[in-house]
Amino acid sequence: MPTLTKTFAWLCAGMFSTTVLAGTPGLEEYHKAMATQEQLGQIADEVLNADVEAIKQLPAAEKEAKAKHMLTVTSDYREQLRASATAGFAPAQYLYAVLLKSENRMGQPPKNDRSAVCELLNDASRQGFMAASLGRARYCNKPNSAAELLTSSDAVRASLRSDIDRQDPYGAFYPVQAFTLAECIELPTPEVLATMSQQEQLLAMQPPFMDLEQFKAEAHFQLAALEQTDNRDMAQQHLSLASEFGCYAKTVEAMQRALARGK
Structure with missing residues (x-):
């Protein structure tokens, strides 16, 4: 130590x-990106802990909505981080x-x-x-x-x-x-x-x-x-x-x- x-x-x-x-x-945009990163972490935890068979049984529309949500959050994180970095x-x-x-x-x-x-x-x-x-x-x-x-x-x-x-x-x-x-x-x-x-x-x-x-x-x-x-x-x-x-x-x-x- x-x-x-x-x-x-x-x-x-x-x-x-x-x-x-x-x-x-860039500090404000950074804090927004970190909040979004936390959302991504929660999504990742849900995926890791999910029951694969249960996911397969979900209606197609619900699976599509979950996928779109993950893509949207990922895109938001990237853009917020890019804006802070550009600043x-x-x-x-x-x-x-x-x-x-x-x-x-x-x-x-x-x-x-x-x-x-x-x-x-x-x-x-x-x-x-x-x-x-x-x-x-x-x-x-x-x-x-x-x-x-x-x-x-x-x-x-x-x-x-x-x-x-x-x-x-x-x-x-x-x-x-x-x-x-x-x-x-x-x-x-x-x-x-x-x-x-x-x-x-x-x-x-x-x-x-x-x-x-x-x-x-x-x-x-x-x-x-x-x-x-x-x-x-x-x-x-x-x-x-x-x-x-x-x-x-x-x-x-x-x-x-x-x-x-x-x-």
């Missing part, structure tokens, strides 16, 4: 961020980038190229939103060839180094979903997955929702991985901070073993 001093600092950041951001362009509100820019990436992965129109997603992440990161900084580092600096691998690693390292120590002014807007799977969050074991339904398994393997401290842990872990070849002392420092911020113990232990083997 983080030290008391660090915990107090982020508690203060969360307490004051709503006041500082009152009246910020420049960093948490919305990040979540809209998450949404666009998800749509790309599922092949949903319109097809959005990587540059559109990364532009949103860049804008949110410049405003100090840590989730966007980590997402940008891991998603927007992927090499296109083996020759670009070293340059890409250097870009990720420089990006995270410059962002990780900044105070995030949006502390009250966490937790948010991570942009990619996180190495500092424990995934369900095969034994646990075997007890889940197919839908529950799909949800369990999605990028997790993380608070600000967990994003800090993940960023420090990524820096430790990047530094382990060139600067082992620096890698150890980042790994210690990742552990302090709550990185999953087995992940930290595996990295510690890798560092020890390289000595």
Whole structure:
């Protein structure tokens, strides 16, 4: 766990961020999007917990109405989030980038190229939103060839180094979903997955929702991985901070073993 001093600092950041951001362009649309997202969560819960046979027995008109309602709520969420992101509100820019990436992965129109997603992440990161900084580092600096691998690693390292120590002014807007799977969050074991339904398994393997401290842990872990070849002392420092911020113990232990083997 983080030290008391660090915990107090982020508690203060969360307490004051709503006041500082009152009246910020895009904030109203963001709150509307979050209310709509809650509706989507309720719909998802109903689908996951529904009796499949009972649904099959529903009149066609009722099934069609339910489907239309879900599509309407989904569309409302997308448009509200887009409006907030367009206004420049960093948490919305990040979540809209998450949404666009998800749509790309599922092949949903319109097809959005990587540059559109990364532009949103860049804008949110410049405003100090840590989730966007980590997402940008891991998603927007992927090499296109083996020759670009070293340059890409250097870009990720420089990006995270410059962002990780900044105070995030949006502390009250966490937790948010991570942009990619996180190495500092424990995934369900095969034994646990075997007890889940197919839908529950799909949800369990999605990028997790993380608070600000967990994003800090993940960023420090990524820096430790990047530094382990060139600067082992620096890698150890980042790994210690990742552990302090709550990185999953087995992940930290595996990295510690890798560092020890390289000595």
